[in-house]
Structure formats: structure tokens, C-alpha cells
Amino acid sequence: MSNVKLTLISHHLCPYVQRAAIALTEKGVPFTRRYVHLAAKPDWFLAISPLGKVPLLIVKQDGGTDIVLFESAVICEYLEETQPGARLHPTDPLTRARHRGWIEFGSSILSDLWGFETAKDSENYEAKRNALIDKFGRVEAELGDGPFFAGSAFSLVDAVFAPIFRYFDVFDTIAPTGAFDALPRVTAWRKALAARQSVREAVTHDYADRLKTFLKNHDAWLLKATA
Known part of the structure; x- marks a missing residue:
């Protein structure tokens, strides 16, 4: 997963976005953030967000393909399963x-x-x-x-x-x-x-x-x- 590039689509106040940002930082995973105004959602955002909500995690794969993950719980589970760094879930x-x-x-x-x-x-x-x-x-x-x-x-x-x-x-x-x-x-x-x-x-x-x-x-x- 070392060549995967991650972009966290965010809103400044969203607590669910914060969950994902905290998990990324705790894992020591480099990522970029892109903010959207939820009161005036841009077309590009609506096109990739099935629920029209943040956070989204855009996963750019080695071949250049973008995969979009939505829902904070799903994003955090993905990070736990794929990224190195400290474990954030118990093993038991x-x-x-x-x-x-x-x-x-x-x-x-x-x-x-x-x-x-x-x-x-x-x-x-x-x-x-x-x-x-x-x-x-x-x-x-x-x-x-x-x-x-x-x-x-x-x-x-x-x-x-x-x-x-x-x-x-x-x-x-x-x-x-x-x-x-x-x-x-x-x-x-x-x-x-x-x-x-x-x-x-x-x-x-x-x-x-x-x-x-x-x-x-x-x-x-x-x-x-x-x-």
C-alpha cells in the first residue's frame, strides 16, 4: 500500500471527518485534505458521494484509478486493515x-x-x-x-x-x-x-x-x- 495516495474530502466542522483524520494521523499515513461547503455542494462532490455527505476517502491506486470510500466507519476500518502503524482496534x-x-x-x-x-x-x-x-x-x-x-x-x-x-x-x-x-x-x-x-x-x-x-x-x- 506504500504507493497509494489518499485524499480526505472534508468539512471544517464535521465530527465524522475528524474521526478519519485522527485515524490517519495515528497510523502515520500521509494524506491530503480537500474541503467542501455542504450548504452549496459542488457537482464533482455529488458525483462521487452516494449520500451527499462527508467524509469521503479517495484512494488513488498504483494504476491511477480512483476508488472512493464513504462513511467514516468504513474508512476507519479500511485504514486499520490496510495501513501500517499502531493498531486502533483490539485483536480479540x-x-x-x-x-x-x-x-x-x-x-x-x-x-x-x-x-x-x-x-x-x-x-x-x-x-x-x-x-x-x-x-x-x-x-x-x-x-x-x-x-x-x-x-x-x-x-x-x-x-x-x-x-x-x-x-x-x-x-x-x-x-x-x-x-x-x-x-x-x-x-x-x-x-x-x-x-x-x-x-x-x-x-x-x-x-x-x-x-x-x-x-x-x-x-x-x-x-x-x-x-
Whole structure:
């Protein structure tokens, strides 16, 4: 696979793109990024994205043929199966299956996060906040001594949750959400992931400003909340 060239089609805020970028960096795989505006999707993008979503991974093979992979889980599994570098999935089948389950749980958190950040009134805001607290509580019960999900080894589960926690790095500068107040293990995990180089480099330097602009454009209740 040494001659394969990889291009990650990205959006500046997409947490699923961040998963793939983190996995690529953890694997030590060189890649390029190309950003698209999802509010005005270009024709070339729609032609190669069956779902009209990011991320896409364009795999340029030795003969010059481009193969396009879509869906972050598929991309990360492909990288794990084909690229050298640190393993991001456990070797034991049962443990690996459990990790895949928690990856899906992370995706369910992202669904609640969308409702939380786009809530336009206090009722919906509080409902989604409480849903998030409940789900993070389930994660708290699963964590060990850390620093990562499975202990000392960084995994794809970490790559999934790092973008989730990044949202709150920005939210916390606007209004306290209280999402992690009673969750010491999740809080420690969040801190460890924020310090990881692959996590820091998964977004551009203006990520926070872009997210705040998104909140303003959606008239988010979070901007009006004080507690």
C-alpha cells in the first residue's frame, strides 16, 4: 500500500471527518485534505458521494484509478486493515465487537448533540442536555483508569469521542452545560484526548470561530443560556 495516495474530502466542522483524520494521523499515513461547503455542494462532490455527505476517502491506486470510500466507519476500518502503524482496534474478536458497539453509541451521542446545539428554546435545550448527561453517564460506568477508553492504548473509540468532547470545549466558553460535572472518569478522558496531537490537528485553527458562527446562524438557545 506504500504507493497509494489518499485524499480526505472534508468539512471544517464535521465530527465524522475528524474521526478519519485522527485515524490517519495515528497510523502515520500521509494524506491530503480537500474541503467542501455542504450548504452549496459542488457537482464533482455529488458525483462521487452516494449520500451527499462527508467524509469521503479517495484512494488513488498504483494504476491511477480512483476508488472512493464513504462513511467514516468504513474508512476507519479500511485504514486499520490496510495501513501500517499502531493498531486502533483490539485483536480479540469479542473486545473488538464491544469497541464497535461503543463507536455506534458515540454516533448516537452525536445525534443528541445536533439537537442540543440547534435547540431554539429552553425546553428542547434541556431535554437534549439531559439526554447527553444520561449517555455520558453510561460511558462513565464503562471507563477504567484510562487515560484512554481501553487503558493505555489509543483506539478508534477514542477517535470517535474526541470530536464529541471538542464541541464542549467551545460550548464551555459560552455557557456552562454541566454535562460532565458528576463524571470524573469522562472528564479525565476528555482532557487526555484534548492533549493528543492527532486530535488537535484534526481541525483547522479557526474551528471554534466556525462553530460559534454555526450556532449564531441556527439561533441556538445555547447562546442565550446562562446556566
